[in-house]
Amino acid sequence: MLLDHDYEDEKKKVYKKLIKSFFIGFLLITGLITYGVYWLFYDYSRFKQELIVESTSPGGTYTIKAYLNNGGATVSYTVLGELVFNQQNKRPKKIYWQYREENADIVWLDDQTVRINQVQLELPHQTYDYRRGVK
Template identity: 60%
Template sequence: MKKKRVIIPLLIIGLLGYGVYWAFFDMNRLPKGELISEVSSPKGTYTLKAYVSNGGATTDYAVRGELNFNKENKKSKNIYWNYHEEKANIKWIDENTVLINGHELSVPNETFDFRR
C-alpha cells in the first residue's frame, strides 16, 4: 500500500516533466522555416542547412541549423537554434567542427539552443 502512494505521484511528476520538455525544449519540434544557407563540410561528410523562422508579430526571427549526413543513411538532426537572428554565417573549421554565427560546435554530437 505504501509503494502505491510513492509510485503514482512519481509517475505523474515524471509524465508532467516529460510533457514540459516535449512541448517547450525538444529540438525536433522546431518550426521548419525558410532555407537561407547550405554549406557542406570540407570532405562532404555533412551538409549544414540554415533556416530562418518568422514567428509572426509576437516573436522575433530565429535561425535553425539542420545537420544532414551525406555519407551515412541517418535522419537529419537539428543542432542549432538561436533567437534574434535573421542570417546564418556558417564556416567549417574542419570536417567535424562548424562555426555558426560565432558558436563553435563539434558535430554530430554538440548542439546549441538559446533556451538552455
C-alpha cells in the same frame, strides 16, 4: 426471481460498456495530450519555414541547412540549423537554434568542426540552443 437475474445481467453489461467507454476516452485524451506535447516541444519541422543557407563540410561528410523562422508579429526571428548526414543513413539532427537572429554565417574549420554565427560546434555530438548554450 428470473427478473432479478436478468436485471443483474443487464446491469453488468451496462457497467462493462461504461468502463470500456471511459477507458477508450482516457486513451484518446492521453494520446492527444502526448501528441500536443511532442508537437510543441520536440517537433522542429514547424520551424523550417525558409531555407536561408546550406553549407557542406570540406570532406563532404555533413551538410548544414539553416532555416529562418518568422514567429509572427509578437515574436522575433529564429534561426534553426539542421545537420544532414551525407554518408550515413541517419535522420537530420537539430544542432543550432538561436532566437533574435536573421542570418546564419556558417564557416567550416575542418570536416568535424563548424562555426555558426560565432558559435563553434564539434560535430556530430555538440549542439547549441540559445536557452542552454553549447552541449
